[in-house]
């Protein structure tokens with residue numbers, strides 16, 4: 001009888017230990033950083049590949065920081081490691097030269113499989129939006145579609161990158177207004193000049209057409225996002241075709257020292 005009791009006690013103890021171990025494992029927050037993130041960056045992110053070794057380490061650190069601060073959630077879409085890396089890269093590229101930058105206005109990125117309309121409904125009309133920065137109840141949330149996200153990095157030479165575009169809107173929004181003038185990072189003495197240059201270019205685009213994506217002529221906020229995509233994907237072409245815009249974007253993104 002005593003022996004049976006001893007066996008039961010030992011078994012119960014073992015079960016208890018297993019339960020505790022499982023609980024500890026479950027309560028550990030799951031890291032969003034893929035194990036092979038350096039490989040993924042090298043495979044998909046041109047900007048990263050063009051950095052020297054020291055620059056790459058700095059970029060990796062920013063990616064790590066971003067993925068520990070912002071949750072990425074799939075909505076009827078599976079978020080894969082490459083998606084996480086592309087989102088983080090889209091976040092890091094525009095602010096790579098801005099020390100200690102944090103997207104304090106972003107908590108979560110939602111990833112949808114396809115396009116969605118302005119009410120975040122995946123069905124119904126107007127499913128032509130590829131990404132957006134949330135407002136109202138979705139403040140601090142960014143929405144991206146997986147297909148557009150991937151296209152942005154796979155076609156890395158077409159001046160189009162949806163994730164980058166949306167993060168530029170967030171950089172712009174950091175001063176309280178999404179108006180194409182990122183007052184947090186652009187020196188005050190240049191803001192009037194930048195606004196004027198944007199407005200003039202938009203007028204020219206409307207009148208004569210342009211090699212700049214015409215969506216940028218919608219307003220100055222969209223212009224800033226669109227011209228930033230051009231700047232980061234095809235800097236040489238932008239410099240050749242629009243030297244004034246190029247020079248201002250260098251000031252905004254502090255890339256001059258690297259040129």
Ligand SMILES: [Zn+2]
Nearest residue numbers: 165169222225
């Ligand atoms: Zn936009």
